[in-house]
Amino acid sequence: MKKLLLISFTIIVSSCSSVKKTEKALNTGNYDQAINIALNKLKTNKNKKGKQPYITMLEQAYAKVIDRDHNAITYLEKEGNPANLERIYNSYLTLRDRQERIKPLLPLYLIEEGRNADFYMRNYDQKIISTKDKLSEYLYSNAKNLLATAKRKTEYRAVYEDLIYLDKVTPNYKNTVEMIKEAHKKGTDFVRVTMRNNTNVVIPRRLESDLLNFGTYGLNNLWTVYHSRPQRAIKYDYAMEVDLREINISPEQIKERQLQKEKLVKDGWEYLLDENDEIVVDDKGEKVKVDKMVTVHCEYYEFTQFKAVNVIGNVLYKNLRTNQLLDAFPIASEHVFQHIYANYNGDKRALDDSLLGYLGARAVQFPSNEQMVYDSGEDIKNKLKNIITNYRFK
Incomplete structure (x- = not known):
C-alpha cells in the first residue's frame, strides 16, 4: 500500500512540475517550448481530466506564436529586402510544420468551457512555394x-x-x-607530396608507395587534397615533403641467459611414518597417505634474437605561391624484431610457468634490412596521418 501511495505521489508531483514548466514557458514567451511540452503530454489519454491544463495552454501558446510569426513575416515582407527571404521562407515552414504536429490530436475538448479548443489552421503551401x-x-x-x-x-x-x-x-x-x-x-587547397631519401639506406619501393598512397589514410577533408602524383591540370598551392634523414639499423644480436632453477615438487605419495618409522593409521584403521615431495633441479638456457631499425626525418610544408617554408614537423619511428626461444637440461618441473612457453620455440631467420625498414612503415604512416589530419593551412 505504501509503495502504491509513493508511486501515485510521484506521478502527481511530476504532473504538477510539467504543468508549471509549460506555464513558465508560456508566460516568458517561449511558446514553442510550451507547445512541445503540451503535445508530449497529450500524446496519450488526451481526454483525461488531468490533461485539461495542457489543452488550455496549448491553445494559448499556439495563438500567440502564430500571431507573432505572422507579424514578423508582414514586417519582413514590407521591408522589401531580398536578404529577408530566407527568414520568411523558414517562418512559413515553421508555421506549417507546427500545425501539422497538432492536427493528429484534434479535436481537443475543454470540459469546463464545453467546447473544442480553437486552433487557427491555414494552408501555407502557396506561400511556401x-x-x-x-x-x-x-x-x-x-x-x-x-x-x-x-x-x-x-x-x-x-x-x-x-x-x-x-x-x-x-x-x-x-x-x-x-x-x-x-x-x-x-x-580547395591542392598539396603536392614528395618524398626525399637523404639516408644511406635504400627505401623499399613498396614502402614509398604505401606512405604516399593517401587513399588508405582515411582522410576526409573537404578543402584539402593531397596528390603524390601531380596532375598537369592542377595548379598546386602547397607542397608537403617527407624528408627522411637517418635510417639506423642495428646488427643482428643473439643474447643468452642461463638460469639454475630448483623447486620442491610433488612426486607421488607415500605412507606417513611416525617417529618409530611405523605407518600411521587413522581412527578408521586406514593407513594415512601423504604427498611425496622431492627437490628437482633444472638448467634453463634462453636465447633472444634482436634487431632494430630507427627512422628519423621531417615533414615540411611549403607555400608554392611564395616559396616560403610554412612549418616543419619531426617524425621518428622505431621498429624492433625480437624472438625468444629456449631449451633446458634437467627436470623442467623446476621451471616457472613464465619460462615454459619458450621451450617449444626454435631459432628463426633474421629479417633483412629492407624488411625491417618496410616494417617500420606502419608507424611512420600513422604519424604522417596525425600530422596531415591536424594541420590547417592559414
Missing part, C-alpha cells in the same frame, strides 16, 4: 555574382556553402550543381 522561388532566384543570382568576383579560397568556400543551401532548398536549380563543383575546386 512562392517564397521558395524568390529565395532560390536570389540565392542563385547572389552566388553567381560572388563566384565571378571571388579572389580568395575563403570566398569560394562561402559561395560553396550558399550553393549547397540552395541545392537543399531547390534541388538541381538551373546549373547549381556545376557551380557547386566550380566553387569547390577553386576553394
Whole structure:
C-alpha cells in the first residue's frame, strides 16, 4: 500500500512540475517550448481530466506564436529586402510544420468551457512555394555574382556553402550543381607530396608507395587534397615533403641467459611414518597417505634474437605561391624484431610457468634490412596521418 501511495505521489508531483514548466514557458514567451511540452503530454489519454491544463495552454501558446510569426513575416515582407527571404521562407515552414504536429490530436475538448479548443489552421503551401522561388532566384543570382568576383579560397568556400543551401532548398536549380563543383575546386587547397631519401639506406619501393598512397589514410577533408602524383591540370598551392634523414639499423644480436632453477615438487605419495618409522593409521584403521615431495633441479638456457631499425626525418610544408617554408614537423619511428626461444637440461618441473612457453620455440631467420625498414612503415604512416589530419593551412 505504501509503495502504491509513493508511486501515485510521484506521478502527481511530476504532473504538477510539467504543468508549471509549460506555464513558465508560456508566460516568458517561449511558446514553442510550451507547445512541445503540451503535445508530449497529450500524446496519450488526451481526454483525461488531468490533461485539461495542457489543452488550455496549448491553445494559448499556439495563438500567440502564430500571431507573432505572422507579424514578423508582414514586417519582413514590407521591408522589401531580398536578404529577408530566407527568414520568411523558414517562418512559413515553421508555421506549417507546427500545425501539422497538432492536427493528429484534434479535436481537443475543454470540459469546463464545453467546447473544442480553437486552433487557427491555414494552408501555407502557396506561400511556401512562392517564397521558395524568390529565395532560390536570389540565392542563385547572389552566388553567381560572388563566384565571378571571388579572389580568395575563403570566398569560394562561402559561395560553396550558399550553393549547397540552395541545392537543399531547390534541388538541381538551373546549373547549381556545376557551380557547386566550380566553387569547390577553386576553394580547395591542392598539396603536392614528395618524398626525399637523404639516408644511406635504400627505401623499399613498396614502402614509398604505401606512405604516399593517401587513399588508405582515411582522410576526409573537404578543402584539402593531397596528390603524390601531380596532375598537369592542377595548379598546386602547397607542397608537403617527407624528408627522411637517418635510417639506423642495428646488427643482428643473439643474447643468452642461463638460469639454475630448483623447486620442491610433488612426486607421488607415500605412507606417513611416525617417529618409530611405523605407518600411521587413522581412527578408521586406514593407513594415512601423504604427498611425496622431492627437490628437482633444472638448467634453463634462453636465447633472444634482436634487431632494430630507427627512422628519423621531417615533414615540411611549403607555400608554392611564395616559396616560403610554412612549418616543419619531426617524425621518428622505431621498429624492433625480437624472438625468444629456449631449451633446458634437467627436470623442467623446476621451471616457472613464465619460462615454459619458450621451450617449444626454435631459432628463426633474421629479417633483412629492407624488411625491417618496410616494417617500420606502419608507424611512420600513422604519424604522417596525425600530422596531415591536424594541420590547417592559414
